[in-house]
Amino acid sequence: MESPDSREASTQAAPRRRGRPPSPVLSRGKITTAALAVVARVGYEGLTMAALAHELRTAPSALYNHVKSKDEVLNWVQDDVCETIDTSGFGAGPWDLALTRWAYSYREAFAPHPPLIPIIAVFPVAGAPHTLAMYERVAAGLRDGGWPEDMVVDVIVAVESFVLGSAMDVSAPEGIFDVGDRPELAPTFAAAVSARPARGAASADTAFGLGLSALVAGLRGTLAAVRATRG
Known part of the structure; x- marks a missing residue:
């Protein structure tokens, strides 16, 4: 016959049932x-x-x-990455400075995920609320900065195309511009490659900064011409 002490020890040794997880x-x-x-x-x-x-x-x-589906997963991925992009400059200062800040943040968000770029670049945004909110702030900032409504999306696409390409460049291999053992086929290019600092984050950042400055300067000129033409 089991003693009270043994029953108590058995009860204490029995594992406690886990409750339902909070999430x-x-x-x-x-x-x-x-x-x-x-x-x-x-x-x-x-x-x-x-x-x-x-x-x-x-x-x-x-x-x-x-x-529900792979497409919904991709919507979530797109939304989570885009939620980290900084749009706070729009509405707080000139459109060109806000656009520059947005572009740098956009590149920073996607640079760690180069395989995603070809997917997200052509993926519909309808199921991604944070992405839509990002575009809304950028569009409103450009419109308030004087861009005609019919040109706002073109400005966004132009900047995005450059940013996403630059995000992929961050992870490009070291020898991507190496001309190999036939430098005579492209001597000018080979000399330019040799004169350029070693590839890496700093080199990619320099190219991005140069290209973005030229792009934004071109957009300023375009807006001025549009204003002069349309009145």
């Missing part, structure tokens, strides 16, 4: 982080719901309880 095991943040990891490792084509579930160490059926 689901899967969350938007965890799914987005896992999606970024998959894309970085195997590219966009490798981002499937099965691969994402494997990355999260869960069953695809469990994943579908939290996200």
